[in-house]
Every structure is written in C-alpha cells, then in structure tokens.
Amino acid sequence: MSTLAVYPGSFDPLTNGHVDIISRGARLFDRIIVAMLVNAEKQPLFTTQERVDICRAVFKGQPNVEIDTFDGLLVDYVARRGANVIVRGLRAISDFEYEFQMALMNRRLDGGIETIFMMPAEQYTYISSRLIKEVFSLGGRVDGLVPELVEARLRDKVLARGK
C-alpha cells in the first residue's frame, strides 16, 4: 500500500520550519501534498497563487512533493485525494492543545485518516509565519529562517507597499 500524506496550512509565507517538515514527510511517505488553505486569513500577505508559486519553486527538484490548494473541510479534501495521512508540525507545547483538538475532531469526522505529528530541527522550533512577517515588516533580518526566495518576495511586498 502506498502512503499519500497531506500537509495542510496557510504557509503565509513558507518558512524553513515548514520546509523541514515537508522534507521529513517526503522521506517518510511515498508522496506528500502540501495543501494551501484558501482564505485561511481574511488578509493574507501573499495571495494563494503567490504561496503556491513559492512552494513549487522551492520543491521543484522533488517529484514526490506536490503543491495544491483546498477549501472547506480538510477531511473531505484528504478523502477526495485518496490520502490516508494528515501531517502536522509541532513546535512547542503551545501548539499541542489546538492540534490535539483538530486531530480528534478530524478522526471523528473520518476515522480512516490518521494525523501524524512531526517535530522540526530545533533551530526552527520558534519560527512561525506570523513572527516572520512581523519581524520583517519592522526591518529585522529573517535570513536563515525562510527560503531565500521567500526573503526576496517579502522584500518585494514591502517595497510595493512603500510606493
């Protein structure tokens, strides 16, 4: 049986924490689908298409990493794709409560899907997309915390705003 995993999230923007989890997933499962939630936040910094393009560019050499979008119930999307695993990343205890609730709710909604949690390398455990956006917009450095392409796109956004 081949294992197809779905890694859902907003990825606004993709960070090295996400990249770490996706790379681990790509080694563990036959195929991993990075599924971007459409309209997750009312005002995402990057459009869905921009987030997809960034992710595709970063993983272009890896044939078992697929980038897709979804809206509505995650378990419906997972079932529609014929996947059997949901991957989530755990950074700290603070992630645990929400993730635990989501995993059990998703199990109730579809008992055939298993949620698997993975921890990133410790240097990425404190990174969140929200913190990256906040620090960058205030002029702080984020190199080493996000892919170089993301840094460049963040710069474009800030310049565009300044116009």
Ligand code: ADP
């Ligand atoms: P959401 O908006 O659903 O929190 P994110 O795009 O922020 O989506 O994150 C998607 C998943 O990746 C979540 O499981 C989140 O806990 C995990 N994640 C986010 N940042 C990191 C990180 N630095 N290390 C490991 N996992 C992370």
